[in-house]
Amino acid sequence: DAKTTQPNSMESNEEEPVHLPCNHSTISGTDYIHWYRQLPSQGPEYVIHGLTSNVNNRMASLAIAEDRKSSTLILHRATLRDAAVYYCILRGNQGGKLIFGQGTELSVKP
Amino acid sequence: DADVTQTPRNRITKTGKRIMLECSQTKGHDRMYWYRQDPGLGLRLIYYSFDVKDINKGEISDGYSVSRQAQAKFSLSLESAIPNQTALYFCATSDSAGPGRTDTQYFGPGTRLTVL
Numbered sequence A: 001d002a003k004t005t006q007p008n009s010m011e012s013n014e015e016e017p018v019h020l021p022c023n024h025s026t027i028s029g030t031d032y033i034h035w036y037r038q039l040p041s042q043g044p045e046y047v048i049h050g051l052t053s054n055v056n057n058r059m060a061s062l063a064i065a066e067d068r069k070s071s072t073l074i075l076h077r078a079t080l081r082d083a084a085v086y087y088c089i090l091r092g093n094q095g096g097k098l099i100f101g102q103g104t105e106l107s108v109k110p
Numbered sequence B: 001d002a003d004v005t006q007t008p009r010n011r012i013t014k015t016g017k018r019i020m021l022e023c024s025q026t027k028g029h030d031r032m033y034w035y036r037q038d039p040g041l042g043l044r045l046i047y048y049s050f051d052v053k054d055i056n057k058g059e060i061s062d063g064y065s066v067s068r069q070a071q072a073k074f075s076l077s078l079e080s081a082i083p084n085q086t087a088l089y090f091c092a093t094s095d096s097a098g099p100g101r102t103d104t105q106y107f108g109p110g111t112r113l114t115v116l
Helices: none
Strands: A009-013 A018-023 A032-038 A045-050 A061-064 A070-075 A084-091 A104-109 B004-007 B010-013 B019-025 B031-037 B043-049 B065-070 B073-078 B087-094 B105-107 B111-115
Touching: A009 A018, A018 A084, A018 A104, A032 A061, A045 A061, A045 A070, A045 B105, A070 A084, B004 B087, B010 B019, B019 B031, B019 B087, B019 B111, B031 B073, B043 B065, B043 B073, B073 B087
Parallel strands: A009 A104, B010 B111
Antiparallel strands: A018 A070, A032 A045, A032 A084, A061 A070, A084 A104, B004 B019, B019 B073, B031 B043, B031 B087, B065 B073, B087 B105, B087 B111
């Protein structure tokens, strides 16, 4: 499975946008880019995923570089409730198991 | 009601004891997974199952076994618990991959296991 690299931690102010980067230089052509987050004392939850085009949903946006070697998860207006560990994960087109890295711990200041 | 439930939520046991952690889901998914999480680390896959007759080892299956009793139930056993199996254990489910399916994984609330 191809590997991802994320910063260990990031800080944001409440109600400001947050850009969480992920590098995946060894991504294969069929790998999807998935993002999950884990709120304190909870199991991970799905945030968004994409293949080549940028994606938007009610939680976030995913911007994928043209060469697909990096991507950015965008939270448009961070809230205190968005404080969590965010995981960027690559998955083949057959789905199945998730390989978690260390993720980025996002803290949000009031 | 939660879609993915885990029992027990907390368990303290002693070295050498047999422990079973149970997971049930009402999402009708074929695929189920067991992960463990150690403090400050991401989740690591222990076992996974793509249907009732299918069992696969993950990254760290040594010391664990599983049973897929039905589509909705997937149990994780520690035959003889040891202290380094102290961790947070998560069960997850997902639909089969295929056209129009995201194969999103849905996680349970976790079981905190302490082995003394």
